[in-house]
Amino acid sequence: MLETIAPRPGALVRGIIATGTHLPHRRLDRAAVAAFFGKGGGTGTRTVASYDEDTTTMGAEAARAAVASTPDVDVAALWFATASPAYLEKTNASAIHATLRLDASVPAFDFGGAHRSGIGAMRTALLAGPTTLVVASDARDGLATSADESHGGDGAAALLIGDDTAGPVIAEFIGGASVTDEFLERWRIPGGERSRTWEERFGEVAYAPLMRQAWTAALADAGLAAEDIDGLVVVGTHRRAVIRNLRSLGVDPDRIGDDLSSTVGNTGAAHPLLVLANAVEAAAPDQTIAVMALADGVDVLIFRTTEAIASYTPARSVASQLTSGAPVEYATFLSWRGMVAVEPPNRPLPNRPSAAAAHRRDDWKFGFVGSRDRGSGMVHLPPARVSEKGGAVDDMDDMPMADVRGTVASFTVDRLVYSPSPPVVFAVVDFDGGGRVPLEVTDVDADEVEVGMRVEPTFRRLYTADEIHNYFWKVRPLRGADR
Numbered sequence: 001m002l003e004t005i006a007p008r009p010g011a012l013v014r015g016i017i018a019t020g021t022h023l024p025h026r027r028l029d030r031a032a033v034a035a036f037f038g039k040g041g042g043t044g045t046r047t048v049a050s051y052d053e054d055t056t057t058m059g060a061e062a063a064r065a066a067v068a069s070t071p072d073v074d075v076a077a078l079w080f081a082t083a084s085p086a087y088l089e090k091t092n093a094s095a096i097h098a099t100l101r102l103d104a105s106v107p108a109f110d111f112g113g114a115h116r117s118g119i120g121a122m123r124t125a126l127l128a129g130p131t132t133l134v135v136a137s138d139a140r141d142g143l144a145t146s147a148d149e150s151h152g153g154d155g156a157a158a159l160l161i162g163d164d165t166a167g168p169v170i171a172e173f174i175g176g177a178s179v180t181d182e183f184l185e186r187w188r189i190p191g192g193e194r195s196r197t198w199e200e201r202f203g204e205v206a207y208a209p210l211m212r213q214a215w216t217a218a219l220a221d222a223g224l225a226a227e228d229i230d231g232l233v234v235v236g237t238h239r240r241a242v243i244r245n246l247r248s249l250g251v252d253p254d255r256i257g258d259d260l261s262s263t264v265g266n267t268g269a270a271h272p273l274l275v276l277a278n279a280v281e282a283a284a285p286d287q288t289i290a291v292m293a294l295a296d297g298v299d300v301l302i303f304r305t306t307e308a309i310a311s312y313t314p315a316r317s318v319a320s321q322l323t324s325g326a327p328v329e330y331a332t333f334l335s336w337r338g339m340v341a342v343e344p345p346n347r348p349l350p351n352r353p354s355a356a357a358a359h360r361r362d363d364w365k366f367g368f369v370g371s372r373d374r375g376s377g378m379v380h381l382p383p384a385r386v387s388e389k390g391g392a393v394d395d396m397d398d399m400p401m402a403d404v405r406g407t408v409a410s411f412t413v414d415r416l417v418y419s420p421s422p423p424v425v426f427a428v429v430d431f432d433g434g435g436r437v438p439l440e441v442t443d444v445d446a447d448e449v450e451v452g453m454r455v456e457p458t459f460r461r462l463y464t465a466d467e468i469h470n471y472f473w474k475v476r477p478l479r480g481a482d483r
Contacts, residue, residue, distance in 0.1 A: 012163035014126065015173040015303055017073055019277040019314050020066025020158040022058045022137075023264060023321040024049045025443035025476070026328035030150045036330050040145030046265035048328050049139050049154035051336045051421040052442055052460040055082040056092045057471065058156035059137035060099040060459045066133060066158040067100055068315035068403065073160060073167040075102055076130035081111040081118040083269045084139050086461075086469055088190075095471060096135060098366030099459050101400065115186075115237060116295040118269035122159060123299060126173045131162035138268030141337060142194055151239060153265025157273035168308035171280045171289065173301065175222030179214040180297040181206070186237060200240050207241040208248065210298045215249050218290070218300035226250040229302075230287040233257040233275040236294030237266055249292075257289075263322055276301075278318040285309050324479045326445075336421065347418040352466035363398070368457055368473045370435055371396035379435035399435070401457065405478065406431040408453040413446045420463070425449050429475055443476040454478040 026048040033041030049058060059080055067075065078100075080093035093108035102108075111117040118136035125132040137156035142148025163169065185203040188195045197203070211234075219225060232251045236242050239261070246256065257279050260271075267274055272293040279289045283305045290302045334340045363369040364382050371383035378389045379399050386393050411427040425441040427449065441449055442460060455475035462470045 012165060013169050013172050013306075014163040015161070015169045016159050016171040016280060017131070017162050017167045017169055018066045018070040018160040018312075019280055020062045020064065020069060020160075021274060021277050021314075021316065021318050021321065022061035022065065022156045023047050023318070023325070024053060024058070024154050025325055026050055027325040028328055028330065028333050032330040033145060033150055037145050040150060042150050044262035045325075046150065047153045047155050047267075047325070048333055048336070050442060050460075052462070052474070053139075053154070054086045054461055054469070055084050055137040055139055055156070056086045056095050056469075057459050057461055058139075058154065059092075059135045059158070060096045062137065062156035062158040063096050063100060063133060063135045064402065064459075065315040066160050069313070070160060070167055073131060073162070075100070075106060075133045075160070077106060077128075077132040078102065078108040079111055079121045079125065079132060079134050080108070081121045081134070081136040081269050082138055083113060083115050083117065085110065085112050093135070095366060098362055099402065101363070101367045101369070114296065115269050116293070116297070116299070119272040119291075119293045119295075119299045119301070122161065122273060123176070123178065123301065125161040126301070131160065131166040134159050134161055134273070136270040136273045138270045140266065140268050144334065144339060146194075147239075148195060148237075151261065151265055152237075153260075153267045153271075155264060155267040155270055155274055157270050157277050159273055159277065168312075169306055170309045170312045171283075171303040171305050174288075174304050175218060175224075176299070176301040177214045177217035177221055178297065178299045179210045179217075181210055182296070185296075195237075197238075200238075203238040204241045204244050207236070207238065207294050207298065208245045211241075211245050211292065211294070212248055214298035214300045215292065218302055222288075222302045224288065224302070227252070228288055229255060229290050231255055231257040231279050231283070232290045232292065233259055233279060234292040234294070235259050235266065235271045235275055237268065238294060239266070241294055260318075272299075274318070276303075277314075280305065280309070281314050281317045282319065283309055320480065326443075332421070344420075345416055345418055345422055347416060350418060350463050350465050350470070352468050353470040355468075365472055366459075367400065368402040370399040370401050372399040372434075377434070379431070379433070381431075381435045381437035401431060401435060402459075402473070403457075404431050404433065404435075405454060405456045406435075406475065408441075408449065408451055408455060409436065410451060411441065411449050413449075418463075427455070427475065429455060440474045441476070442474045448477070
């Protein structure tokens with residue numbers, strides 16, 4: 001079945017208003033796999049979610065970056081897509097909604113289960129009316145030495161979709177097409193620990209005509225020829241189908257964009273949005289950018305950048321994150337993924353968090369909102385009813401702290417406390433403008449931490465107990481251009 005999706009004639013300019021991405025700090029050198037097992041691996045690196053990250057926390061970080069890029073645009077809906085949800089039955093988008101402190105009237109929905117859900121959510125938002133924040137996140141796994149392990153990647157992307165009445169559109173949606181076909185190429189049953197794939201040549205042959213059909217229809221829908229495309233990125237977990245069929249699309253090889261396969265790996269449901277964000281962030285005005293995604297069919301979306309792209313600055317670009325990562329040992333990667341069990345610290349496991357207590361403190365737990373005394377101006381973290389200065393009662397204003405940077409005043413390295421990845425670094429953080437609180441430092445080696453280090457809040461998972469994820473905020477070091 002083929003469906004084209006060009007905007008209606010005379011409609012408002014609609015497309016991408018902002019981009020937000022999150023690439024985990026840790027990177028695995030694929031050569032380490034072969035060095036350990038004698039096979040597998042390959043060249044390049046893949047991104048690795050830390051032990052305290054999951055698809056919800058990565059999605060929250062990408063969403064925060066998108067919103068920070070356009071703080072004056074109101075989000076009217078939030079859609080979250082992942083093939084590796086932290087919860088089933090419970091809505092994962094609601095946690096992201098809470099970190100953004102969106103109004104209760106803003107709906108938050110999951111698009112879950114399949115790799116195609118990411119680009120599907122985006123396609124739907126491009127054709128829908130409200131200003132929608134589309135967030136996609138995934139953590140890709142596979143058996144040790146498998147192609148999925150080496151060529152997968154972890155990450156998230158968020159694209160704010162709307163028309164020019166909401167804010168400047170940096171990339172206008174000008175057309176596309178979707179082709180759907182039912183064939184068994186990749187699958188995972190509920191509760192399954194890994195994806196399964198059919199023989200490689202089958203997928204290569206099955207995708208070939210679908211790619212050509214979708215590409216031809218998308219170009220016609222946008223009123224373009226192949227030579228009019230300034231950049232095309234083709235993604236799919238079936239890498240052989242992508243590589244072998246790329247030439248048939250008739251696009252100059254010099255105009256094939258970076259699919260991030262050698263530096264990030266394929267991030268599943270998030271990958272079409274991630275590579276599109278990367279292409280848009282690097283584009284000049286009046287460039288046509290196309291993304292094609294292979295998953296149970298083929299989807300193509302085509303955009304043209306506007307003059308607004310010249311003055312657009314993402315809160316954290318893909319390019320800047322690519323240059324700021326740090327290596328992770330293969331043994332640590334296997335431990336974080338639960339592929340090997342290591343001896344934990346000899347301390348009791350944490351108790352499950354209280355649902356009632358968490359709900360009473362949602363603004364603090366998910367939004368990282370403190371309070372400021374109206375009289376003295378003192379910032380209280382966590383929020384307080386009684387001022388530490390002067391003793392005024394219930395005379396406070398909310399003080400959002402999630403985007404406020406701080407400085408490490410003191411720290412300790414704890415090698416005894418329970419953690420899936422000891423040691424744990426705790427720091428007393430003084431926030432710019434007031435407020436002091438002890439927090440865990442993440443994305444850092446213990447010997448890197450020092451008094452005076454600049455840090456920023458990041459939303460993470462503290463632990464999981466009784467199948468309940470306990471989310472809260474940590475801090476991570478500011479690095480490179482972010483300092």
